[in-house]
Amino acid sequence: MSSTFLGLETALRGLLAQQRAIDTTGHNISNANTPGYSRQVAELVTTPAFSDLGSGQLGTGVDVVQYQRIRDGFIDIQVRAQTMRQGYTQAQQSGLSQVEQALSEPSDTGLGALLGKYWAAWQNVTNAPDDIATRQALAQSAAALADGINALASQLNTIQAQITQNENLTLVQVNSIGSQIASLTGSIEQAMLAGQQPNDLLDKRDLLIDQLSALGNVTVATSAGAPGTLGSVDVTFGGSALVSGAAAVALGALPGGLTSGQLAGMQAVVTAINAPVTGYLTQLNALAAALASTTNIQHALGKDLSGIAGGAFFTVTASNEAATIAVDPLLLASPGLIAASTSGQPGDGSNALAIAGLQAALAVGGATIDKAYSQLVTQIGSDAQQAQAGLDNASALLDALTNRRQSVSGVSLDEEMVNLLQFQRGYQAAARALTAMDEMIDQLVNRTGRVGL
Amino acid sequence: MTSRITNSMLVTNLLADLQSVTGRLARTQQELSSGKQILKPSDDPFGTSRALALRADLAANRQYQNNVNDAFAWQSVTDTALGSIHDIVLRARDLVVQGASSPTGASGRQALAAEIDQLIESVKTAGNTQYAGQYVFAGAKTTTAPYAPGGADTYSGDNASLLREIGPGVHIPVNVTGAGVIGDGSTVGSLLATLRTISSDLKSNNISSLGTTDLAALDAASDNVSTVIASVGAGANRLQTALARLQQFEESSARLLSNTEDADMAKTLVDYSQQQAVYLAALKAGAQIIQPSLMDFLR
Numbered sequence: 001m002s003s004t005f006l007g008l009e010t011a012l013r014g015l016l017a018q019q020r021a022i023d024t025t026g027h028n029i030s031n032a033n034t035p036g037y038s039r040q041v042a043e044l045v046t047t048p049a050f051s052d053l054g055s056g057q058l059g060t061g062v063d064v065v066q067y068q069r070i071r072d073g074f075i076d077i078q079v080r081a082q083t084m085r086q087g088y089t090q091a092q093q094s095g096l097s098q099v100e101q102a103l104s105e106p107s108d109t110g111l112g113a114l115l116g117k118y119w120a121a122w123q124n125v126t127n128a129p130d131d132i133a134t135r136q137a138l139a140q141s142a143a144a145l146a147d148g149i150n151a152l153a154s155q156l157n158t159i160q161a162q163i164t165q166n167e168n169l170t171l172v173q174v175n176s177i178g179s180q181i182a183s184l185t186g187s188i189e190q191a192m193l194a195g196q197q198p199n200d201l202l203d204k205r206d207l208l209i210d211q212l213s214a215l216g217n218v219t220v221a222t223s224a225g226a227p228g229t230l231g232s233v234d235v236t237f238g239g240s241a242l243v244s245g246a247a248a249v250a251l252g253a254l255p256g257g258l259t260s261g262q263l264a265g266m267q268a269v270v271t272a273i274n275a276p277v278t279g280y281l282t283q284l285n286a287l288a289a290a291l292a293s294t295t296n297i298q299h300a301l302g303k304d305l306s307g308i309a310g311g312a313f314f315t316v317t318a319s320n321e322a323a324t325i326a327v328d329p330l331l332l333a334s335p336g337l338i339a340a341s342t343s344g345q346p347g348d349g350s351n352a353l354a355i356a357g358l359q360a361a362l363a364v365g366g367a368t369i370d371k372a373y374s375q376l377v378t379q380i381g382s383d384a385q386q387a388q389a390g391l392d393n394a395s396a397l398l399d400a401l402t403n404r405r406q407s408v409s410g411v412s413l414d415e416e417m418v419n420l421l422q423f424q425r426g427y428q429a430a431a432r433a434l435t436a437m438d439e440m441i442d443q444l445v446n447r448t449g450r451v452g453l
Numbered sequence: 454m455t456s457r458i459t460n461s462m463l464v465t466n467l468l469a470d471l472q473s474v475t476g477r478l479a480r481t482q483q484e485l486s487s488g489k490q491i492l493k494p495s496d497d498p499f500g501t502s503r504a505l506a507l508r509a510d511l512a513a514n515r516q517y518q519n520n521v522n523d524a525f526a527w528q529s530v531t532d533t534a535l536g537s538i539h540d541i542v543l544r545a546r547d548l549v550v551q552g553a554s555s556p557t558g559a560s561g562r563q564a565l566a567a568e569i570d571q572l573i574e575s576v577k578t579a580g581n582t583q584y585a586g587q588y589v590f591a592g593a594k595t596t597t598a599p600y601a602p603g604g605a606d607t608y609s610g611d612n613a614s615l616l617r618e619i620g621p622g623v624h625i626p627v628n629v630t631g632a633g634v635i636g637d638g639s640t641v642g643s644l645l646a647t648l649r650t651i652s653s654d655l656k657s658n659n660i661s662s663l664g665t666t667d668l669a670a671l672d673a674a675s676d677n678v679s680t681v682i683a684s685v686g687a688g689a690n691r692l693q694t695a696l697a698r699l700q701q702f703e704e705s706s707a708r709l710l711s712n713t714e715d716a717d718m719a720k721t722l723v724d725y726s727q728q729q730a731v732y733l734a735a736l737k738a739g740a741q742i743i744q745p746s747l748m749d750f751l752r
Contacts, residue, residue: 032460049742100493106714116512123516123618127523130596136592138510347587347595348613353624359513360621369464370509378502381494399469403462417747 002050004444007437012421013061014430015429015438021066021423028411029420036207038071038409039316040199072408076206079401080213080220084260084300087214093387095163096272100384102155106376112377114145115370124338126349130305135335138352143327146314149288153322156273156281163266167254170215170263174237178214179248180359181205185232186246192231201324205233212237216261229275237265279425281322283376288321290363290372295355302339302351310351312337460746481725490716500713507710517619521696524617524627531589531629531667533681534582538623538634538644540576541572541579542675545648546570549671552655553664566655573648577602580635590631599631606638606645618696625688634681642654644674 024042032038034451043063049057052338121138128134184205212218216238235243239257242249258264273280292314299313313331317324331337341348364372471585494501502626551557552565577600580590587595591610599610608631616624636643654662 097493098496100495103494105494106491106501106508112505114509115513116509120512120516120519122734123520127520127617128585131585137725159704165467244750297492309476343593343611343613345593345595345611345613347591347615348593350616351619353616356618357622370505374502374505377505378498381496381498381501383492384495385498401464404456406462406465407456410457410461412459414747415457417751422698 002052004441006050006058007442008434010059010061011046011434011437013063013432015427015434017042017062017064017422018316018427018430022420022427024067025416025419025423029413029416030329032413033410033415036203036210037411038069038185038203038206039411041067041070047343055439066197067199067285069197069202070409071202071206072405074211075401075405075408076330079405080210080218081397082394082398083210083238083396084217084399084400086391087262088265088268089387089390089394090101091262092268093406094327095159095266095269095383095392096380096384096387099156099273099380102152102159103377103380111373112219114141114148115373117141119356119359123209123354125338125352126356129340129349129352131333135340136339138164139327139332139335140172140339141298142313142334145291146325146327149291149322149325153281153284153288155285157323160273164272166373167266170401171251171254173400174212174215174242175248175250177215178235178237178242178250181208181212181235182246182248184208185243188231194201198231202231209235214243215301216255216263217257217259218261236364277348278374278379280380283372283379284322287321287363287369287372288316288325291369292316292325294320294361294363294369297400298355298358299339301342302354303344304339304342305336305341305346307344311337313338325332355392463742464652467742468736471735471739472730474728474735478725478732481721481728482724483507484716484721485718485725488716490721491714504710504713505693507706507713511573511620511703511706511710514699514706518699518703520617521692521699522617524619524692525689525696527589527627528685528692530582530584532682532685532689534589535629535678535685537636538576538579539675539678539682541575542644542671542678545569545572545651545728546668546671546675548655549651549668553660553668553727554653555660559658562655562658567657569648569652573606573645573652574602575643576635577606577649580631583639589628590634592628592632593647594629600635606649608632608635608637608645615706619692620699623695625691625695627688629681631639635677642670644678647671687739 021042021044025039028039033299037328042064043066044062047060047063050060053057105112107113118141121141124134125138161440184201187199188201188205191201194415209218209220212235217417219236221234222232232245233243234241234245237251238259238261240249240251240255242251254263254267258267271279274282295313299310301309304310311330312328315324315326338352340352340356342350360368363369480530483492489499491497491504511747515644548565548569552562553563557565563650581598581602586598588597588610589595590595591599593613594610595613599608601607601609604618612629612632614626614630615628632643633638634644634647638645638649640646647667651663651667653659654667673744
């Protein structure tokens with residue numbers, strides 16, 4: 001036999017459950033624009049039935065068993081993999097586009113134009129070897145060329161220095177994210193031990209792992225099964241352990257196993273600038289060295305206006321040629337010292353002509369100096385183009401995957417409005433049921449047995 | 454599978470699309486305002502390399518044209534000087550013929566000799582012709598006068614040939630040395646020595662030499678001057694051809710460079726208006742998609 005008040009309890013449970021569902025909907029709506037938020041659903045389950053002997057089981061209403069977090073872990077893995085690729089290409093593209101800007105080619109002011117002016121200046125000296133003004137013009141345009149090479153080398157060095165600085169800042173960020181993940185994991189473990197599902201904490205941790213993946217290659221492993229490790233994860237960054245359960249391991253230096261993400265992209269730019277043989281700066285050094293040595297060798301074969309054998313035309317420091325190449329200051333001060341002649345006669349410009357002829361000499365690894373420069377520009381250009389294409393590609397894929405994730409976990413306001421209506425009606429109906437019960441009991445308590453009173 | 458479409462997806466997609474359309478618009482705008490389709494090497498690495506090569510070619514070509522023009526000027530100065538020397542030789546021949554004929558008396562020959570002496574000075578002066586401060590007949594010693602008018606008949610220049618580059622690796626000698634035209638007083642058979650001999654023969658009344666060896670020597674010297682003038686003319690012709698070729702090459706290189714680097718304005722403008730239309734459509738559609746929701750229709 002059921003209690004008189006059973007119906008009241010049933011209606012009350014209905015009221016409470018609908019209210020919680022409405023609360024959940026409100027939470028979803030509030031967080032519609034929160035990054036990393038996964039929508040939640042209040043899972044309604046019927047409460048255990050009352051065994052009404054003789055009649056069977058009588059339903060006793062509804063209860064919320066858990067607030068479910070709607071999330072697809074597989075999409076998370078894909079999103080993170082793509083975030084790493086995107087971070088890599090983004091860092092690479094940004095570095096290479098800086099390199100490209102430093103070139104300022106094609107233009108009338110880049111190194112290509114300066115080289116052209118330099119060779120032309122030697123020809124002009126051939127035309128008027130006894131004219132000091134023409135020699136002065138040569139010394140100036142050679143100095144402009146040397147300055148141009150110096151400037152490009154110093155910009156390449158600046159880019160590298162910036163990257164190193166960025167790497168250090170990023171490392172600080174990595175460690176900070178690592179310790180946040182660790183402390184969140186601690187809270188998650190405790191909540192889970194208490195049998196609760198810490199949805200919002202899990203969202204926060206997933207968002208942090210997403211952010212971490214943009215910086216470097218990340219692996220996430222659930223610390224499986226052991227009691228007390230429920231909800232715990234181990235995170236590695238660039239092959240080194242960063243988070244182990246609730247403990248963070250601060251990285252002192254860049255991890256060695258970086259293969260993806262922004263940090264690896266930055267390293268790729270440094271390699272592109274510095275690599276032996278193919279590095280941009282290496283090639284620029286080779287170019288400057290060839291320019292200096294071929295000019296100097298031919299210059300030494302000639303004689304200056306006073307008939308004295310020529311000295312060095314360019315001065316360079318070995319293995320750092322591009323940054324140090326300069327016209328010998330003596331020549332700038334007295335251009336008469338430029339060895340334009342072979343015979344020592346003032347009208348003889350044959351050595352200047354021979355130096356102008358070096359434009360066609362295969363001075364840098366089987367290419368002319370002009371050609372070597374053009375190859376360098378082309379290489380930088382196609383590297384930057386490739387990086388841009390990679391970035392576009394990775395961004396498009398990441399957008400698509402983010403959309404897929406949003407499709408599963410994102411909040412649809414229309415859907416929430418429908419839910420809101422549904423649960424509101426449920427609440428109203430439960431309240432009506434409660435009123436009906438109340439009227440029945442009122443009838444029983446206050447009016448029954450009053451015949452004749 | 455029917456996918457759920459959420460509000461943030463709509464917004465993200467709209468933003469991404471707007472961004473890509475704006476990016477393309479900005480790019481086209483930049484092409485329009487700069488007139489270039491290659492703004493940085495990565496826009497077209499191959500085109501950039503071609504543009505660099507063409508720019509280097511053009512710069513070299515302009516310098517070759519400068520060299521040719523310089524050589525032209527040099528040769529025209531040389532040519533004028535040689536012309537005046539040739540006139541002098543012709544005048545000297547008249548004087549020699551006059552001096553070789555018997556009616557011209559000893560005193561007449563003295564006068565002729567005086568004129569020959571003047572002509573010698575004129576030849577030396579012509580030999581000291583300058584172009585832009587350079588003595589054109591002095592070989593490589595362009596800063597020293599090769600002859601000393603009123604002084605000794607020595608040639609103080611050298612035999613160096615001055616070269617101008619008029620094409621890649623193509624060198625053309627631009628000068629004529631005084632030694633090859635006027636010569637030195639000590640070299641028998643040179644114009645200067647011949648004129649000196651004539652002068653002394655006139656002074657010493659040496660009629661037989663005047664009519665024979667002197668006349669023959671002067672004719673030989675005159676032929677030499679003519680030959681040199683002809684060779685300078687031939688050089689000028691060569692320069693003319695080279696200049697025409699260089700100008701043609703400059704024109705075609707400049708056209709190629711423009712094809713490689715410059716934006717096709719008509720096409721770019723059409724692209725621009727098309728992209729603008731797409732942008733406006735995207736903005737309009739976006740405004741309509743984002744705004745309404747179920748909330749606007751409830752109650």
